[in-house]
Amino acid sequence: MKIKKNDTIVVIAGKDRGKKGKVRRAIPKGERVVVEGLNMIKRHSRARRAARQAGIVELEAPLHVSNVMFMCEKCKKPARVGVKALEDGRKVRYCRACQEVID
Ligand SMILES: [Zn+2]
Known part of the structure; x- marks a missing residue:
């Protein structure tokens, strides 16, 4: 989720x-x-x-x-959420509209 x-x-x-x-x-x-x-x-x-x-x-x-x-609090739009891995291996959620990392 x-x-x-x-x-x-x-x-x-x-x-x-x-x-x-x-x-x-x-x-x-x-x-x-x-x-x-x-x-x-x-x-x-x-x-x-x-x-x-x-x-x-x-x-x-x-x-x-x-x-x-x-x-999304950055682009103020309802957006889909993606999950990606950072270089250090941590997984983060990001906004699929503006690509901003959420947490
Ligand atoms: Zn956004």
Whole structure:
């Protein structure tokens, strides 16, 4: 999975299409990401031994990575992400639009 925590993404499908957000959590096993303030769902929860607040709680549901696109901070465009090896053997991600190394 090419998207990681703290990346900025834009949603390309679903009800939040076109919105941008920062990845709060990446779930490589499920190929999903949780994005701040996007794909909000309402959960009706009951208080369990004062551990959690009762009532309607809004929280972020994971989005599938195929429904989001990486936003490059250098060229400010949604871009595909490539992976290349540096001379010292380290693998880095890069923006396929402007070739800038991401991390
Ligand atoms: Zn770029």
